[in-house]
Amino acid sequence: MTQLWNFGGGVHPPENKRQSNSRPIRAAGLPPELILPLQQHIGEPARCIVEPGQKVLKGDVIAQVGNGMGVPVHAPTSGRIERISLEHVPHPSGMSDTCVVLIPDGEERWGELVPHPEYRKLERDQVLALIRQAGIVGLGGAGFPTNIKLRPSVDRKVDTLILNGAECEPYITADDMTMREKADQVMTGLRIMAWLLRPERVVIGIEENKPEAIAAMRQAAEGSKTEIAIIPAKYPSGGEKQLIQILTGQEVPSGGIPADIGVMCQNIGTAVAVADAILQGKPLISRVITATGEALAEPGNFEVLIGTPASHLLACAGVDKQRLSRLVLGGPMMGYTLPSPGIPLIKTSNCVIAASASELPTPAPEQPCIRCGHCAEACPMELLPQQLFWHAKATEFEKAEHLNLFDCIECGACSYVCPSSIPLVQYYRFAKGEIRLQRAEQQKSDRARVRFEARQQRLDREQQEKDQRRKDRALAAVEAQEQKTADARTMVQNGTVADERAGKSALVEQALARKKAKAAAASAERAEPSTQSSEEAPLEALASTHAERIPAAEPVPSIEELEQQLSQAQAKLEKMQSMLEDARSGKAPNVDKLERAVDKNIERVRRAQRAIDDAQTTPQQA
Amino acid sequence: MALVQQSSPHAHRARPTSRVMLWVIIAAVPGLLAQTVFFGWGNLINVVWCIALALATEAAILKWRSKPIGFFLKDNTAAVTGLLLGLSLPQFAPWWVSAVAVFSAIVVAKQLYGGLGSNPFNPAMVGYALVLISFPLAMTTNWAAPAGLWQDAPGFGETLSAIASGQQTAVDGWTMATPLDEYKHKVDSHTAAEITVHPTFGSFVARGWEWVNAAFLAGGLVLLALRIISWHIPVGFLGGLVAMSLLFGTNADQYAPLSLHLLAGGTMLGAFFIATDPVSAATSHQGKLIYAVGIGVLVYLIRSWGNYPDAVAFSVLLMNFAVPFIDYYTPPRTYGHHKARRGLPTRKQG
Numbered sequence: 001m002t003q004l005w006n007f008g009g010g011v012h013p014p015e016n017k018r019q020s021n022s023r024p025i026r027a028a029g030l031p032p033e034l035i036l037p038l039q040q041h042i043g044e045p046a047r048c049i050v051e052p053g054q055k056v057l058k059g060d061v062i063a064q065v066g067n068g069m070g071v072p073v074h075a076p077t078s079g080r081i082e083r084i085s086l087e088h089v090p091h092p093s094g095m096s097d098t099c100v101v102l103i104p105d106g107e108e109r110w111g112e113l114v115p116h117p118e119y120r121k122l123e124r125d126q127v128l129a130l131i132r133q134a135g136i137v138g139l140g141g142a143g144f145p146t147n148i149k150l151r152p153s154v155d156r157k158v159d160t161l162i163l164n165g166a167e168c169e170p171y172i173t174a175d176d177m178t179m180r181e182k183a184d185q186v187m188t189g190l191r192i193m194a195w196l197l198r199p200e201r202v203v204i205g206i207e208e209n210k211p212e213a214i215a216a217m218r219q220a221a222e223g224s225k226t227e228i229a230i231i232p233a234k235y236p237s238g239g240e241k242q243l244i245q246i247l248t249g250q251e252v253p254s255g256g257i258p259a260d261i262g263v264m265c266q267n268i269g270t271a272v273a274v275a276d277a278i279l280q281g282k283p284l285i286s287r288v289i290t291a292t293g294e295a296l297a298e299p300g301n302f303e304v305l306i307g308t309p310a311s312h313l314l315a316c317a318g319v320d321k322q323r324l325s326r327l328v329l330g331g332p333m334m335g336y337t338l339p340s341p342g343i344p345l346i347k348t349s350n351c352v353i354a355a356s357a358s359e360l361p362t363p364a365p366e367q368p369c370i371r372c373g374h375c376a377e378a379c380p381m382e383l384l385p386q387q388l389f390w391h392a393k394a395t396e397f398e399k400a401e402h403l404n405l406f407d408c409i410e411c412g413a414c415s416y417v418c419p420s421s422i423p424l425v426q427y428y429r430f431a432k433g434e435i436r437l438q439r440a441e442q443q444k445s446d447r448a449r450v451r452f453e454a455r456q457q458r459l460d461r462e463q464q465e466k467d468q469r470r471k472d473r474a475l476a477a478v479e480a481q482e483q484k485t486a487d488a489r490t491m492v493q494n495g496t497v498a499d500e501r502a503g504k505s506a507l508v509e510q511a512l513a514r515k516k517a518k519a520a521a522a523s524a525e526r527a528e529p530s531t532q533s534s535e536e537a538p539l540e541a542l543a544s545t546h547a548e549r550i551p552a553a554e555p556v557p558s559i560e561e562l563e564q565q566l567s568q569a570q571a572k573l574e575k576m577q578s579m580l581e582d583a584r585s586g587k588a589p590n591v592d593k594l595e596r597a598v599d600k601n602i603e604r605v606r607r608a609q610r611a612i613d614d615a616q617t618t619p620q621q622a
Numbered sequence: 623m624a625l626v627q628q629s630s631p632h633a634h635r636a637r638p639t640s641r642v643m644l645w646v647i648i649a650a651v652p653g654l655l656a657q658t659v660f661f662g663w664g665n666l667i668n669v670v671w672c673i674a675l676a677l678a679t680e681a682a683i684l685k686w687r688s689k690p691i692g693f694f695l696k697d698n699t700a701a702v703t704g705l706l707l708g709l710s711l712p713q714f715a716p717w718w719v720s721a722v723a724v725f726s727a728i729v730v731a732k733q734l735y736g737g738l739g740s741n742p743f744n745p746a747m748v749g750y751a752l753v754l755i756s757f758p759l760a761m762t763t764n765w766a767a768p769a770g771l772w773q774d775a776p777g778f779g780e781t782l783s784a785i786a787s788g789q790q791t792a793v794d795g796w797t798m799a800t801p802l803d804e805y806k807h808k809v810d811s812h813t814a815a816e817i818t819v820h821p822t823f824g825s826f827v828a829r830g831w832e833w834v835n836a837a838f839l840a841g842g843l844v845l846l847a848l849r850i851i852s853w854h855i856p857v858g859f860l861g862g863l864v865a866m867s868l869l870f871g872t873n874a875d876q877y878a879p880l881s882l883h884l885l886a887g888g889t890m891l892g893a894f895f896i897a898t899d900p901v902s903a904a905t906s907h908q909g910k911l912i913y914a915v916g917i918g919v920l921v922y923l924i925r926s927w928g929n930y931p932d933a934v935a936f937s938v939l940l941m942n943f944a945v946p947f948i949d950y951y952t953p954p955r956t957y958g959h960h961k962a963r964r965g966l967p968t969r970k971q972g
Contacts, residue, residue, distance in 0.1 A: 007957075251958045338625065362628070
């Protein structure tokens, strides 16, 4: 007897399995057209490699994948490619996606099949490649490529391989019937997986409410080490995390995968697909789907070609369109409603419920939450659904996340028991969606900020380089001028210049050049962000130019020049004084500077005045 | 016909709030019957009066708030508030005391906070505490004497007219101090043996009261069996009370004995029907236990050292204050996590 553990929470909804498990699996046959979405798996969509009008054989690859995650799509029967177009695909949003539409020719002619009964002689990677090439994904619902799942990274050795035959959700009996009728194929598939993974323990978990399936699997597993574990019926015991806890007593760490604790779960249907792919070379072109609900005269399980529209399956089961009120793909706890029966059934579809209005009545209007806590008792993840709801409704996403919103598996147990008929799962999906959106936006704005900062740095650097170049140029100019002045002086002293006026003008030019250089340097300094503020700098420049001028003219004082300088200095002084007045009345911060500048100018005017007096009292040299 | 589009799950258990509340009302019937048998018609009249008043007040304020009246009245929560007040108030409380209690419960404690589900305090206990503080005379002198001790027992009509007359105090011969009151006021100067000769204690613990409490206990067990309430709050409440009594009050000459704490006053009504109001109680199992133990401890503290002989209303309200705090520090450990995430979310940088 296998030791079992219990998981917290869980509910016991009416099973409603008898309706569909009393008839053997029937073939749904060929529909008028098959609609094959290019993406029926997690990963990148397959690339279509056929063209409209092209003839294909049963099992031919019609869409291939590159090196990324994904699996090819095959033609479920022989026929002609009608079109490649956007069609409604099974998705909770009711979205459309690229599909290949195939018109069957009715001949069911197979392409070439390459069986590998001696798979144990192959390399493991070769077998994994065969599984990938057969288009196999997890048939439980998520559609994760099986070849990738069967090859966990080296640090995640799988000790326990679990085959999930719990099928805890009401109405669905596809795995139940598969185990009853294809027990040997299930075991073969399981053996192939076990050969790939080399686990220490292989266990098939089946809920106690499937005695026939348990008997069939026991018989098929006779003589092998595979354990058949009979687990108590409680929804959601077939949830991956819950089944792992039941069978191993271990919990999958939050945010992790089962392989982190050395466990892997595989689905019954996946095992059959793996067996068919390896032993017969058949790709995944059909699966067992439950068609049930009160609107069907003959509910049961059907072998359905991938891409068959739901309407065809319903017709096979004798649908009464008058009674049909709701079409659910999946079970009544986690499935989603289909907007129309024309939507194709794909690799991950396990059940179609054609419910009458009385069977799945529209829930009563939402009432306020009274925090009765029934949801918390039902939650298999031991969350606080009432608090999550409260925070989700108030859009306090931080608090919802803090209460482990993202550990919610959306099993619907909380909504099922809610006496106020609050669509709790809907609120959690909303909150998760909003948080994901916020994260994406945060990421986007982070990236934008990094880009902006980089640009800003680049611009600053360029500006600095520019300023540096300007400064260098100004310095070079000053040096050149000094050189020139020195030359002129030597020339004057040596008497090489015949005309004294030429020498004088050279000196004047020299002074002007100095002034220019100073102004250039000052403006360069002004551009430097670290130096004085722009409103102070021109005053300094103004003051310094005049300060330079007077001594420069000193060696050759002519009265006219001096008078000119005096009047200029006086004009400047007046201007500055008026500026100072303005600054004082406006309480501007540069009053100090202005005062100092005015003082300097007063001094300058005085000096100019003195120079004129001197020039007038002493006889001119010239 | 267009196909119904609905979010999962599609299946629902059929046990709406209205039925949960109806079960609460049904489970209180044995207690009400015991009250009627041992203390006369007063409680029954109060219950009917309070429920009628609660429904009328709720309807009026829903209309004023432009909310659907039928939709909310049918959830039976206003009826439960009226019921709890009717069961708790003294048998001969004048009609206007009940009216003030019901009005403050429904209007102030419930609807002004946003209606069902949004009230931080237990509405019935807000109403009860308010009238207890405001009208101490009417709230302490109107307790009916247990059956058999009545001089000239009042019939239904006499009880009704006593309540309807609006007199602060009822006929002296009909009323008697409650056992808890009697014990509290005599324990300082008398021994236990001297106190319990008073007829209110009867031959067992507290005449009449013991059966009323037993009946509420039985009704509470029904609620537990139906999983309408979880065991955490009743067990925590009674556990806290028992623990305090064993710690401090083993000497019956100094403190009321444990048997009196459990079987007199509003203990069982409080533990199974009042403290279990989910809206104003803590959330997680651990939180519920802390919340309920707190109520039990406070009940003992107030009964033993406070000014009031009984203390369920004050204790429940005080612990209601603590609920948000308790909730932040008692979340369960989620599957796949090493430990529970206590406290508030820490703000991320930036």
